[in-house]
Amino acid sequence: MANYDAAIVGGGLIGGAIALELARQKLRVVLFDRQQPGQEASWAAAGMLAPAPDTPDSIPLVPLGRASLELYPEFVAMVEEVSSRQVGYRPEGTIEALFGRNAERELSTLIALHHGLGLPSEPLRVEEARQLEPALGREARAAALLPYEASVDNRALTAATLEAAAHEGAKIRAGTAVTSLVLQAGRCTGVVAGGENFSAGHVVLAAGCYSGEIEGMRIYAPTRPARGQMLALRSSKVQLTRVLRSERGYIVPRNDGRLVVGSTLEYVGFEKRITPGGLQRILTAALELVPELADAEIVETWSGLRPDTPDHLPVLGPTEVEELVMATGHHRNGILLAPVTAKLIREWLTEERTSLAWDTFSPLRFLAAQRKTAN
Numbered sequence: 474m475a476n477y478d479a480a481i482v483g484g485g486l487i488g489g490a491i492a493l494e495l496a497r498q499k500l501r502v503v504l505f506d507r508q509q510p511g512q513e514a515s516w517a518a519a520g521m522l523a524p525a526p527d528t529p530d531s532i533p534l535v536p537l538g539r540a541s542l543e544l545y546p547e548f549v550a551m552v553e554e555v556s557s558r559q560v561g562y563r564p565e566g567t568i569e570a571l572f573g574r575n576a577e578r579e580l581s582t583l584i585a586l587h588h589g590l591g592l593p594s595e596p597l598r599v600e601e602a603r604q605l606e607p608a609l610g611r612e613a614r615a616a617a618l619l620p621y622e623a624s625v626d627n628r629a630l631t632a633a634t635l636e637a638a639a640h641e642g643a644k645i646r647a648g649t650a651v652t653s654l655v656l657q658a659g660r661c662t663g664v665v666a667g668g669e670n671f672s673a674g675h676v677v678l679a680a681g682c683y684s685g686e687i688e689g690m691r692i693y694a695p696t697r698p699a700r701g702q703m704l705a706l707r708s709s710k711v712q713l714t715r716v717l718r719s720e721r722g723y724i725v726p727r728n729d730g731r732l733v734v735g736s737t738l739e740y741v742g743f744e745k746r747i748t749p750g751g752l753q754r755i756l757t758a759a760l761e762l763v764p765e766l767a768d769a770e771i772v773e774t775w776s777g778l779r780p781d782t783p784d785h786l787p788v789l790g791p792t793e794v795e796e797l798v799m800a801t802g803h804h805r806n807g808i809l810l811a812p813v814t815a816k817l818i819r820e821w822l823t824e825e826r827t828s829l830a831w832d833t834f835s836p837l838r839f840l841a842a843q844r845k846t847a848n
């Protein structure tokens with residue numbers, strides 16, 4: 474039976490980044506994906522590296538997001554060097570535009586919130602915002618510059634990270650679904666994958682929105698898919714440097730000139746359909762931000778499934794089962810959170826401590842809630 478120090482279930486950006494981090498520590502790593510790795514949420518995302526909270530639910534995530542954003546330049550440099558691939562990292566900032574009647578008041582609230590969370594966002598007059606991004610629509614009533622934000626080509630980054638992990642010695646087993654974990658006397662000793670047993674010192678569950686589908690894992694990782702529809706535009710007229718965002722949607726420029734536009738948030742199971750209603754909503758948001766895109770070419774449409782959880786926060790850390798660790802449920806922020814997730818998992822596996830507090834994200838929080846309901 475093959476024997477590894479760590480078995481990782483799932484080859485998205487989260488599993489790939491963990492495999493790379495562990496392989497660089499000379500651990501013997503195997504990563505399983507039931508299909509070709511890197512084809513799910515990590516492929517579908519927009520690639521914004523945006524630690525600012527988009528809802529009150531995501532406020533507890535801000536310190537983790539900031540820590541991960543700080544790791545990004547080094548992470549990208551390492552991945553690009555080891556894989557010899559470019560990943561389209563763009564540390565250009567974001568402009569958040571406000572269109573409502575109370576835009577000025579909303580802007581003051583947003584800036585105060587960001588400053589309270591240690592995010593140095595700056596209010597801009599609309600004319601200033603349009604000097605920075607001349608394509609920004611005239612209907613915008615207020616704007617903020619988030620100069621610390623960045624973006625990355627998540628498809629390129631995921632592929633390069635997996636390649637770098639393989640280069641560092643991780644075994645990547647594509648087309649090999651993990652069907653169950655091997656549990657012996659309260660300890661996880663490996664996985665059953667593709668009908669074979671693999672023994673491992675540690676098992677890390679990083680199967681995105683499918684994590685809760687693996688036998689016995691729903692109690693720690695009650696993940697549920699949150700569909701996001703997306704499209705990409707090309708325009709000879711519109712040049713953007715920064716990410717443009719409003720409360721209704723966003724436009725993320727890529728180095729190859731594509732403009733990635735998103736997104737919806739829908740709870741429709743594991744269904745990846747692209748719908749007229751979904752596309753209409755994201756196009757309306759995009760045209761509000763940049764009206765000149767009205768005659769752009771639609772070059773691609775797609776959708777993906779975010780790994781959401783009951784409290785919309787990730788599931789990170791050890792479980793009640795020894796040597797079984799969760800790294801899932803990153804919902805809307807898994808691209809941003811990949812470097813810090815890999816670092817925390819590596820610290821836990823090799824030193825049994827972490828340099829950042831991660832109790833808020835403990836997989837045991839759902840158990841506690843379930844027991845309370847049962848009493």
Ligand SMILES: Cc1cc2nc3c(=O)[nH]c(=O)nc-3n(C[C@H](O)[C@H](O)[C@H](O)COP(=O)(O)OP(=O)(O)OC[C@H]3O[C@@H](n4cnc5c(N)ncnc54)[C@H](O)[C@@H]3O)c2cc1C
Binds near residue numbers: 482507522684703809
């Ligand atoms: C439309 C959209 C836009 C987004 N935009 C952003 C953004 O701008 N910024 C950001 O930070 N995040 C964004 N996200 C969120 C981000 O994409 C996810 O949080 C992140 O990709 C999750 O990565 P993952 O590796 O956990 O999951 P995934 O990428 O979904 O990978 C999970 C992998 O596990 C494999 N798997 C599943 N079951 C098994 C099994 N039984 N055995 C073996 N393998 C298995 C799957 O095949 C898959 O390859 C967006 C997501 C979507 C859908």
